[in-house]
Amino acid sequence: MDNEIRRLRTERGLSQAALGDALGVSRQTVNSLEGGRYDPSLPLAITLARYFGTTVEELFHLPDDARSRG
Amino acid sequence: MNTTPGHLTSTAPRRRISTFNLLYLTVLTVGGLWCLVVGVWTMGVVLVGMAVVLGIVIGRSRRGAGTDTGRVDAVQPYDERERAASTWAFAVVGQAALIGLTAVFVGLVATDTGPGLLPVALGLVALAVVWGVANRVAVRRS
Numbered sequence: 001m002d003n004e005i006r007r008l009r010t011e012r013g014l015s016q017a018a019l020g021d022a023l024g025v026s027r028q029t030v031n032s033l034e035g036g037r038y039d040p041s042l043p044l045a046i047t048l049a050r051y052f053g054t055t056v057e058e059l060f061h062l063p064d065d066a067r068s069r070g
Numbered sequence: 071m072n073t074t075p076g077h078l079t080s081t082a083p084r085r086r087i088s089t090f091n092l093l094y095l096t097v098l099t100v101g102g103l104w105c106l107v108v109g110v111w112t113m114g115v116v117l118v119g120m121a122v123v124l125g126i127v128i129g130r131s132r133r134g135a136g137t138d139t140g141r142v143d144a145v146q147p148y149d150e151r152e153r154a155a156s157t158w159a160f161a162v163v164g165q166a167a168l169i170g171l172t173a174v175f176v177g178l179v180a181t182d183t184g185p186g187l188l189p190v191a192l193g194l195v196a197l198a199v200v201w202g203v204a205n206r207v208a209v210r211r212s
Contacts, residue, residue, distance in 0.1 A: 029148075029150075029152070041150050
């Protein structure tokens with residue numbers, strides 16, 4: 001699933017390891033999330049959205065949604 | 071968990087030792103000590119040595135050190151993604167064990183190898199029972 005995690009993380013000047021520490025997940029998991037290879041559980045998705053001060057729908061979107069927005 | 075942007079911990083908390091590792095370590099340690107007590111020295115030393123090495127690997131993985139593959143190998147997943155990977159990998163192990171043991175059983179029956187048949191048959195039944203129970207637990211939990 002596409003997401004805005006990498007953009008929001010880099011905007012805040014965070015490393016993947018630092019974001020992983022804050023969320024209680026590994027650096028490798030942050031990398032997988034950013035690459036869209038791993039879809040998080042609902043609790044982790046909500047935690048991520050709250051961390052970045054946004055909503056789950058704003059943070060994650062289906063590939064079709066991205067095409068329709070473009 | 072504090073998820074405010076300013077809160078970043080540099081050291082990960084130690085995770086609880088997994089149930090699998092607790093049972094596996096117990097089997098290795100008790101088995102190794104049993105072998106030493108009854109005088110089967112070589113196997114006793116090998117089993118106790120395996121327990122010590124496994125304990126060191128588990129200790130490192132509990133602190134989140136190493137790679138994700140290493141933690142999944144040590145059955146000490148650090149987060150939900152590694153737990154999912156470990157669950158998937160163990161499902162493959164279960165399928166391989168069922169297919170492999172069934173193939174061995176069929177081979178023993180076909181070649182009429184009497185003495186080896188009973189342990190393999192009992193192992194196959196035990197595996198099938200565990201599979202059935204696991205299926206029911208998984209369905210009830212979902």
